[in-house]
Amino acid sequence: MSEGIVLVTGGSRGIGAATATLLAEQGNNVVIVDIAPEPIAGGAILWSAPFDVASESVVVSGIADIEKAHGPISGLVNAAGIFGKMHRLEKVRMEQWDREVNIDLRGTFMVARSVGVRMAQRRHGAIVNVASVAGMTSGPIHAYTAAKAGVIQVTQTLAAEWGRVGVRVNAVSPGFTRTVALEAGIASGAMDKALLERHAAMGRMVEPSEVAQAIAWLLSPASSAVTGINLPVDAGFLAGSTWGAYGGLPQPPAS
Ligand SMILES: NC(=O)c1ccc[n+]([C@@H]2O[C@H](COP(=O)([O-])OP(=O)(O)OC[C@H]3O[C@@H](n4cnc5c(N)ncnc54)[C@H](O)[C@@H]3O)[C@@H](O)[C@H]2O)c1
Incomplete structure (x- = not known):
């Protein structure tokens, strides 16, 4: 349990909500903010004003107001984000590029x-900043991969900036994680569940609660000497995704 509050952006849904729920269960005072604020089950407090991480005025005044209302922020989880639109290079619209970079990279910063x-x-x-395995690999989500690689880089830079004043900064990089947002992508046909699972060493997607556990560890004193890292939580996607070139991952023997 930490002194002060833990602020979770994008806390009304998905990985942010799972993390806020876990941190509250662990006895932390948790405040969630979101551009579409909705309460979640458990003990996390909802900041009811819409909080757009891409708006500098909202971020600056919002952080001051949240500290005034709830006390000093001792833990921050940057989980607000949007998925990249999949497009062929020629079809990438620069307004969409700007939107993804503004929210996922500029907002996180x-x-x-x-x-x-x-x-x-x-x-x-x-x-803890939520990056992505997409920031460590290539894919037809041009702005998103660049934005998430930027999040990993910003994480290191801020860790170096604040290392001597006792502020740790780390990232987690989820693999394909079973949030409502991802399920919607599968339901729309934009993504294929079997393909997402096939390339992960563990043959499955990640649960939001599994990403939450890694974030909680990186926020806690249990990781007191850890700063500037990017921790993949990907069911072995990074380890397994290159095996296609060698005929694919081994299948377990029939039991
Ligand atoms: N689900 C995955 O497979 C996966 C994989 C890797 C990384 N991620 C990253 O994890 C983070 C959370 O994703 P998720 O799957 O939980 O998505 P999600 O859509 O379920 O949750 C994202 C939350 O962020 C909020 N949000 C969006 N734009 C915002 C803004 N401008 N300001 C404030 N809040 C905003 C949304 O309202 C939502 O509540 C994102 O950064 C995403 O890129 C997700």
């Missing part, structure tokens, strides 16, 4: 900076 400078003044805090 702005929230981390607004909260982190306050943590640095207090010489205490931990930040």
